Amino acid sequence: MSAQIHSSAVIEPGAEIGPGCEIGPFCHIGPEVKLGAGVKLKSHVVIAGDTEIGEGTEIFPFASIGQIPQDLKFKGEKTRLVIGKRNRIREYVTMNTGTEGGGGVTRIGDDGLFMASCHVAHDAQIGDRVILVNSVAIAGHCVLEDDVIVGGLSGVHQWVRIGRGAIIGALSMVTADVIPHALVAGPRAKLEGLNLVGLKRRGVPRAEIGALRELFMALGEGSFRDSARKLSDEGVEGDLAREVLDFILGPSDRSFLTPR
Structure with missing residues (x-):
């Protein structure tokens, strides 16, 4: 009433x-x-x-x-x-x-x-x-996890997963999974790096960001899944780094956007 x-x-x-x-x-x-x-x-x-x-x-x-x-x-x-x-x-x-x-x-x-x-x-x-x-x-x-930002006029292909805290630049076409906290851009989108601005705005400690950057560099050596399995077996520092590994090794048969 x-x-x-x-x-x-x-x-x-x-x-x-x-x-x-x-x-x-x-x-x-x-x-x-x-x-x-x-x-x-x-x-x-x-x-x-x-x-x-x-x-x-x-x-x-x-x-x-x-x-x-x-x-x-x-x-x-x-x-x-x-x-x-x-x-x-x-x-x-x-x-x-x-x-x-x-x-x-x-x-x-x-x-x-x-x-x-x-x-x-x-x-x-x-x-x-x-x-x-x-x-x-x-x-x-599609699955878009918490705190994702997708820029204007962008498209996300069916079944794609975009991890927590990732940012997609404007005019991007996303055809593969995006790891958490990533920065993605391009007409046929590529992984440009990490969303460092977003991490800093959320007050993520410098040590966590540093561990995530080290993981990101290590992932570039070979396929993402193979690298993630190896890194997971060896062990990584930081909750964010662990989150990215869990995302890559999670249930999905799609490929991942990789660095240029």
Whole structure:
């Protein structure tokens, strides 16, 4: 009863609207939608499907959230989109529900910023505090871990994993996995180095950064997986270095972006 709903908005029977929500002019909310407390829809926002949006999230005009996947294999099966808390979803952003073959759930973490015209495809798993700059396209089944930044007009190929804290430069096409805390750039993106600026901004100790840099240099000797296995057996110092090794040796059959 405490929600503010404009008279021109359409709320289908069955939708759950949390306390303190603000739903602006000409929004359309489907019957399976659940809005947490304090969600704000500016105007002309369409939310469809089995979609759950966490408290404090703000969605700007002409975003289309929870539509069916853009996947020819999709046959109308029951799938979901789950969006976390305090996200900012700007104009013309699209986020689709999952597919049966991809686990059935597209998931967005907390405190993200999704700038105008971004797309998050079916079954993508997006972590906390992720930033997608204008017109970024995230393909199906991708995994973006916490604190990833993807520069404007970039694309991420389906099934790619991008590790925690990595930054992707603008106008990049990412076709292989990106190790945590990496710096990636280029039309056919290459691994340019480490995201040292991001690490320093987060207050990572110098010793941790130094250990990570040593690991990065050692990884350039041969294939990433072979080097990672050898380094893992020998042992490495620092939590960040261990995180990178675990990422490389984790479950994935894709290759990795490597240095130029």
